[in-house]
Amino acid sequence: MVNIRYAKDNFELGENQSVLDCLTGRGVPVPFSCRSGVCQTCLMRATGGTPPESSQNGLKDTLKLQNYFLACICHPTADLEVAMPNDNDVQAVIPATVKSLKLLNSEIMHVELECHAPIDYRAGQFINLFRDRSLGRSYSLASVPHEDDHLHLHVRRLPQGRVSGWIHEELRPGETVEIRGPGGDCFYTPGNAEQGLVLIGTGSGLAPLYGIIRDALSQNHTGPIHLFHGSRDLNGFYLTGELRDLVEQYSNFNYVPCLSGGDAAHGFAAGRADDVAFQQIPNLKNWRMFLCGHPDMVKAAKKKAFMAGASMKDIYADAFNVSQSS
Amino acid sequence: MSQQQSLYEKLGGEAAVNAAVDIFYRKVLSDDRISSFFEGVDMETQAAKQKSFLTMAFGGPHNYSGLDMRRGHAHLVERGLNDTHVDAVIEDLAATLRELNVGEDLIAQVGAIAESTRNDVLGR
Numbered sequence: 001m002v003n004i005r006y007a008k009d010n011f012e013l014g015e016n017q018s019v020l021d022c023l024t025g026r027g028v029p030v031p032f033s034c035r036s037g038v039c040q041t042c043l044m045r046a047t048g049g050t051p052p053e054s055s056q057n058g059l060k061d062t063l064k065l066q067n068y069f070l071a072c073i074c075h076p077t078a079d080l081e082v083a084m085p086n087d088n089d090v091q092a093v094i095p096a097t098v099k100s101l102k103l104l105n106s107e108i109m110h111v112e113l114e115c116h117a118p119i120d121y122r123a124g125q126f127i128n129l130f131r132d133r134s135l136g137r138s139y140s141l142a143s144v145p146h147e148d149d150h151l152h153l154h155v156r157r158l159p160q161g162r163v164s165g166w167i168h169e170e171l172r173p174g175e176t177v178e179i180r181g182p183g184g185d186c187f188y189t190p191g192n193a194e195q196g197l198v199l200i201g202t203g204s205g206l207a208p209l210y211g212i213i214r215d216a217l218s219q220n221h222t223g224p225i226h227l228f229h230g231s232r233d234l235n236g237f238y239l240t241g242e243l244r245d246l247v248e249q250y251s252n253f254n255y256v257p258c259l260s261g262g263d264a265a266h267g268f269a270a271g272r273a274d275d276v277a278f279q280q281i282p283n284l285k286n287w288r289m290f291l292c293g294h295p296d297m298v299k300a301a302k303k304k305a306f307m308a309g310a311s312m313k314d315i316y317a318d319a320f321n322v323s324q325s326s
Numbered sequence: 327m328s329q330q331q332s333l334y335e336k337l338g339g340e341a342a343v344n345a346a347v348d349i350f351y352r353k354v355l356s357d358d359r360i361s362s363f364f365e366g367v368d369m370e371t372q373a374a375k376q377k378s379f380l381t382m383a384f385g386g387p388h389n390y391s392g393l394d395m396r397r398g399h400a401h402l403v404e405r406g407l408n409d410t411h412v413d414a415v416i417e418d419l420a421a422t423l424r425e426l427n428v429g430e431d432l433i434a435q436v437g438a439i440a441e442s443t444r445n446d447v448l449g450r
Binding site for chain 1: 369378394
């Protein structure tokens with residue numbers, strides 16, 4: 001007998017019944033549409049047990065690795081604990097000690113956190129960092145598991161930012177904060193090591209990209225890796241020394257800082273990061289894309305990348321939406 | 327043997343849908359007659375919907391009813407969705423299949439399935 005566990009309830013799965021039918025039959029409001037494993041409306045995540053491979057048909061690799069599945073074509077042969085895809089409350093809050101705080105430029109703080117419990121994450125995913133129980137913000141992980149001992153965040157100070165301002169002004173090394181996560185599907189997946197990667201980021205959108213690049217290189221990615229980091233002025237660039245060191249060290253890695261405002265400067269491409277990238281690599285067929293930072297840039301670049309030939313399943317994006325309550 | 331094959335099998339099944347979906351979605355997005363209906367929608371979600379549509383039009387497995395079609399497009403009908411837009415989608419679909427070297431007889435069959443949803447899509 002197979003049981004489906006959802007939000008502390010146990011449901012017995014009928015013979016030949018899908019997880020979708022099982023849950024909706026008991027009144028769980030799982031959204032669905034095609035009921036044939038195509039439209040992905042009934043996307044769910046297994047938080048315990050492993051979903052059958054057939055129930056992950058057509059999903060992005062990053063979702064498969066996190067045990068996402070389609071409920072309408074899921075016929076498990078063993079018990080499964082399931083959750084809605086955006087149900088972050090299933091994750092426990094973990095305390096973490098601030099190991100160091102260091103300004104990367106005038107507005108971005110490098111935050112190093114040591115978790116009190118192990119956290120299983122991939123470079124490029126995000127965590128939520130809480131100022132108090134009801135006030136948290138998402139920050140991307142620039143650190144790479146197995147390469148870095150602690151979690152690394154790049155926190156940009158926002159005007160009136162209630163969490164970023166607190167991190168910049170009040171937080172001190174040695175203090176303990178609470179975090180929850182990880183989440184997000186913008187990260188490197190092994191396999192297809194010769195595929196070209198294009199990474200476009202603005203501002204602190206460099207954080208996930210810096211993690212993803214080092215993750216890919218440490219997993220022996222052999223294809224070309226092009227990073228385009230955009231800023232309006234020269235002060236916005238950071239980690240330039242580290243990135244140039246990587247260029248020296250890896251012949252397949254290329255770093256292009258893109259200056260969108262003011263006069264062009266030596267060593268910088270003139271223009272917005274996405275424009276420069278699409279100019280330099282006009283045909284993106286078979287390339288893997290990573291787009292992080294300003295929501296307008298991410299949205300526009302996603303469409304441009306797709307129209308330039310990138311397949312939808314090869315486009316990974318993380319838009320840094322600013323909370324309305326800052 | 328070949329006479330027993332369904333349209334979906336003749337087209338190449340799920341692999342054919344996967345091959346067609348990006349091409350079709352690109353055509354739709356660059357088609358000035360209908361692209362405005364796709365502005366502001368999440369591309370990932372939309373790509374999955376396109377895939378469902380193609381699976382159905384290719385004669386593949388689906389569970390869409392006429393009512394689903396009506397509900398799914400009602401908000402677009404309110405924004406002015408009409409016959410010319412359905413025509414455009416069916417044209418883009420045929421162009422996609424031609425690009426994939428599908429024979430005209432099969433293209434006509436796919437077109438007929440897409441055509442059969444017209445009244446439900448337009449809510450009449």
